[in-house]
Amino acid sequence: VRCMAQQARRAGSICTGVELLAATGLLDGRRVSTHFARAAELQQRFPLLRVEPQSIYIEDGKYWSSAGMSACIDLALAMVEQDHGAELAREIARQMVIYHRRGRADTQSSTMLDLAPRSDSMQKVLAYVRGHLRRALSVEELAAVANLSRRQFTRRFRDETGQSPAKAVEALRVETARSMLGESRHTLEYIAREAGFAQVEQMRRAFLRVCGASPQSLRGRTNSAVSMPTPQMAMT
Incomplete structure (x- = not known):
């Protein structure tokens, strides 16, 4: 994982998958997100991380992380928007019948x-x-x-x-x-x-x-x- 993440120009995790990236040491000192129910445990296991328990997804440099499973859709749409523009991201969201697209400023609570x-x-x-x-x-x-x-x-x-x-x-x-x-x-x-x-x-x-x-x-x-x-x- 460390080798692939270092070679890639962007590396990301979904939900508790952030633990795999964290174990490489590449996220030390970086802001990360995960499912709110696992945030405290993640911070305890990897004290050098800056865990934000309420964030839907976070981009810190080339490293991205998201909260629970549905948040990965928001993360993926944000990547599409960054690479190809907001209009394409909106069209994909419409095709997926997403009622409300959440941004990085949204929280995990509703x-x-x-x-x-x-x-x-x-x-x-x-x-x-x-x-x-x-x-x-x-x-x-x-x-x-x-x-x-x-x-x-x-x-x-x-x-x-x-x-x-x-x-x-x-x-x-x-x-x-x-x-x-x-x-x-x-x-x-x-x-x-x-x-x-x-x-x-x-x-x-x-x-x-x-x-x-x-x-x-x-x-x-x-x-x-x-x-x-x-x-x-x-x-x-």
């Missing part, structure tokens, strides 16, 4: 999964929110989607998700905006508008509440990897 309402009506509301983030999305509007009164809706939504409607909408806006941060061509103003924030400062405050970091700092981490020319690949 707001939709975390909320996980039981009833069809609350699931319908969350789907509506996800598809209409540019709207103001008042409680009254969401209650109408659920065909409930404002009071009934607020109580049921909190009972099923553990959050208020306002907090859930904010979390989904932040998740969408964070995904867009990986696309450096978009300005913060554009991202804020597309995610439904009235202004960049409102988005910044929401990021600090939800992520504990500003959009600017997260974008800096995302764009810190060095792009490589079209490579030969070695995968583990």
Whole structure:
């Protein structure tokens, strides 16, 4: 593995396959990703790694690593985009019927999964929110989607998700905006508008509440990897 990785212009791993690359010593001092359930063990076994337990995938120089099995699709699409452009990557994603393509700024956690309402009506509301983030999305509007009164809706939504409607909408806006941060061509103003924030400062405050970091700092981490020319690949 060490010989192949050294000869290749790009080397990557999927999920716990990062352990094979780590054992070669080639990842010492580098940022890596793996399945969140194995991150602590990986860090303990290889203390010289910089394990990021929430990253979907990471590019550190010529070395790439991804989280759980589905994350390898996101990693592969990112490689295609780097080598052949965003349009081809989008077309491949469409052909694969991928609903939401995750970027390197996304995390392994999912707001939709975390909320996980039981009833069809609350699931319908969350789907509506996800598809209409540019709207103001008042409680009254969401209650109408659920065909409930404002009071009934607020109580049921909190009972099923553990959050208020306002907090859930904010979390989904932040998740969408964070995904867009990986696309450096978009300005913060554009991202804020597309995610439904009235202004960049409102988005910044929401990021600090939800992520504990500003959009600017997260974008800096995302764009810190060095792009490589079209490579030969070695995968583990």
